[in-house]
Amino acid sequence: MVQHNDSDHTVAPQGPAPKPAEPPKPCSEPPTHFHPFRDQQECDLITQAVNYLNHSGFYWGPMEADEAHARLAELPLGTFLIRDSMQANVFFTLSYRAPEGPTSVRVLLKGGGFSLAGSKHTFTCLFHLIGYYIASPKKSLSMPYRGDAPQSLQELARRAVMQSYGKESIHQLPVSKKLKEFLLLYPFSI
Numbered sequence: 001m002v003q004h005n006d007s008d009h010t011v012a013p014q015g016p017a018p019k020p021a022e023p024p025k026p027c028s029e030p031p032t033h034f035h036p037f038r039d040q041q042e043c044d045l046i047t048q049a050v051n052y053l054n055h056s057g058f059y060w061g062p063m064e065a066d067e068a069h070a071r072l073a074e075l076p077l078g079t080f081l082i083r084d085s086m087q088a089n090v091f092f093t094l095s096y097r098a099p100e101g102p103t104s105v106r107v108l109l110k111g112g113g114f115s116l117a118g119s120k121h122t123f124t125c126l127f128h129l130i131g132y133y134i135a136s137p138k139k140s141l142s143m144p145y146r147g148d149a150p151q152s153l154q155e156l157a158r159r160a161v162m163q164s165y166g167k168e169s170i171h172q173l174p175v176s177k178k179l180k181e182f183l184l185l186y187p188f189s190i
Contacts, residue, residue: 041112046091049114049126053082053092055155055185058144062086068095069102071145078142082107082126092126096141158183 053059060068063083072079072095080096085106092107094116106117107129113122114129123129133141161183165173170183 042109045109045112045114045124049092052125052127052185056082056144057146057155058082060147065093065095065104068093068104071147072097072102075145076142078139079145080130080141080143081145082130094130094141098140158185 058081060081060083063081064086068081068083072081075097077097077099080094083093083095085091085093087106090106091109093104094107095102095104107126108115108117111122113124114126115122116129116133121129121132123132130141161173162170167184170180173180173183175183
């Protein structure tokens with residue numbers, strides 16, 4: 001409840017003066033429904049993944065499975081998106097359009113890497129996991145679902161530079177170190 005101070009009403013303090021409230025301590029991890037990190041390596045992996053995902057266009061954040069499946073239902077086979085898992089011990093879920101219809105698979109964080117539930121393959125980067133399943137002979141993933149939200153001009157320019165020059169040539173471009181880091185933000189372009 002919000003209390004208002006009226007200049008007409010002054011209340012004398014009763015008892016000793018209260019101590020000033022301590023400012024909140026900075027939190028290195030944002031509040032979340034996820035379990036706490038086990039170690040710094042796990043925290044770094046998730047932080048990097050979220051940074052990449054926030055710029056990818058196919059990360060939808062907190063989204064229920066039903067909504068993800070409804071979005072993917074009429075799209076081509078292999079269309080996929082990443083969303084937050086609704087399960088407290090899992091960070092992300094990969095939802096994609098399979099031959100039998102939309103399906104979702106938990107993305108597990110184990111042994112210092114990411115893997116899909118039921119898979120024996122583990123990857124140090126979430127984008128390497130996605131790249132592996134895009135390139136696999138089964139072709140379970142083919143293209144990301146970015147929805148109707150347009151990508152930023154900054155992101156479109158980054159993709160155009162990467163396509164024109166390739167990852168290997170970025171270090172030779174006559175641009176600032178900060179811009180080179182942004183251009184190399186992703187392990188590969190999706």
